[in-house]
Amino acid sequence: MLAAPTLTETVAFVLCIERNATRDQALLLIESLRTFGGAHRHAPVWAVAPRPGLGVDGPTRDRLAALAVHYAELPLNLVCREYGSANRVYAAAWVAGQTSATTLVVLDSDTLVLDEPELLGPSADVAVRPVDVKGVTTSGPDDPLETYWTALCNLEGASIDDLPFVETTVDRQRVRASYNGGYVTVRRATGILEATARLFTRSVEANLRPRRDVSRIFASTGLVSPEASEYWGSNQAAFSIAAWRRTRRIRHLDARYNVPLHLLVDDADVSQPWTGVSPIHVHYHWMLYPEHCERTIRTLTRLGLSRERVEWIRARAPLPDVDVVRR
Numbered sequence: 001m002l003a004a005p006t007l008t009e010t011v012a013f014v015l016c017i018e019r020n021a022t023r024d025q026a027l028l029l030i031e032s033l034r035t036f037g038g039a040h041r042h043a044p045v046w047a048v049a050p051r052p053g054l055g056v057d058g059p060t061r062d063r064l065a066a067l068a069v070h071y072a073e074l075p076l077n078l079v080c081r082e083y084g085s086a087n088r089v090y091a092a093a094w095v096a097g098q099t100s101a102t103t104l105v106v107l108d109s110d111t112l113v114l115d116e117p118e119l120l121g122p123s124a125d126v127a128v129r130p131v132d133v134k135g136v137t138t139s140g141p142d143d144p145l146e147t148y149w150t151a152l153c154n155l156e157g158a159s160i161d162d163l164p165f166v167e168t169t170v171d172r173q174r175v176r177a178s179y180n181g182g183y184v185t186v187r188r189a190t191g192i193l194e195a196t197a198r199l200f201t202r203s204v205e206a207n208l209r210p211r212r213d214v215s216r217i218f219a220s221t222g223l224v225s226p227e228a229s230e231y232w233g234s235n236q237a238a239f240s241i242a243a244w245r246r247t248r249r250i251r252h253l254d255a256r257y258n259v260p261l262h263l264l265v266d267d268a269d270v271s272q273p274w275t276g277v278s279p280i281h282v283h284y285h286w287m288l289y290p291e292h293c294e295r296t297i298r299t300l301t302r303l304g305l306s307r308e309r310v311e312w313i314r315a316r317a318p319l320p321d322v323d324v325v326r327r
Helices: 022-036 058-066 086-096 146-155 192-205 226-231 234-246 268-274 290-302 307-316
Strands: 011-016 045-049 069-073 103-107 111-113 126-128 165-167 174-176 183-187 250-252 281-283
Touching: 011 022, 011 086, 022 045, 022 058, 022 111, 022 307, 045 086, 058 069, 086 103, 086 192, 086 234, 146 192, 146 234, 183 192, 192 234, 290 307
Parallel strands: 011 045, 011 103, 045 069, 126 250
Antiparallel strands: 103 183, 111 281, 126 183, 165 174
């Protein structure tokens, strides 16, 4: 009997770029992938500017072309323009309809690829990291955020009890499944990325927000608006629910992925599980701005990053600072 044919897995990478701090972040991310991505260093990359009026300038487009990047400037994020993290949701859903790649890797712009990423393989439809800290997740029926998550599940026609419990990677809390959006690998044919965008849109239309009347969030682009702060984490919630609604083949990535650099600097106790892991993908947030660079380099060395890669980062840091109140 002949063996069943094996599906050839192909990959494309998706990220956002705009005429703001994400521009330099995205260019550095793409350069890191083209340098250290191993078998995937020449894979298709889609860089999307999804909010009207924030497309990048001519020299940046030229740089993207030199890096063999598909650049798209489209009005995709129209329902929640204040919330920059929603850009990734709409960009990924759009790219899923443009590419023939079997697998999409969706990346935050403030990250670096420092070794060859693993693809899904035959046994998974999604590969993700649980969120770093509890944040706007729910720990179960007695949690104040359970109401928000239940309402979001209802919009998707799902039961909140379909979400398994996972452990957050840094503060080690037991929460219903919620995954960090900085590095997400999805089998395109599942339709999960498109479903995430639809669910997130419905949640905005229903005025569902996990945070109300809270202090402003500090992100890699600086202090975000009060409205965006109220939505913070909602895109990850929408993805988690859409994913579990469509598959049970969800694999948790190990500590080499989405390394939360901002939470590991100068904290030996917290960073111990990451010591010596030789990161594949680092989420540095604001840690490549001038006042943090030297601590960042020391931390990357402690995490087992090779001298070659450390020196590559040192030669390109710091990123141009953002005009915001610093943390």
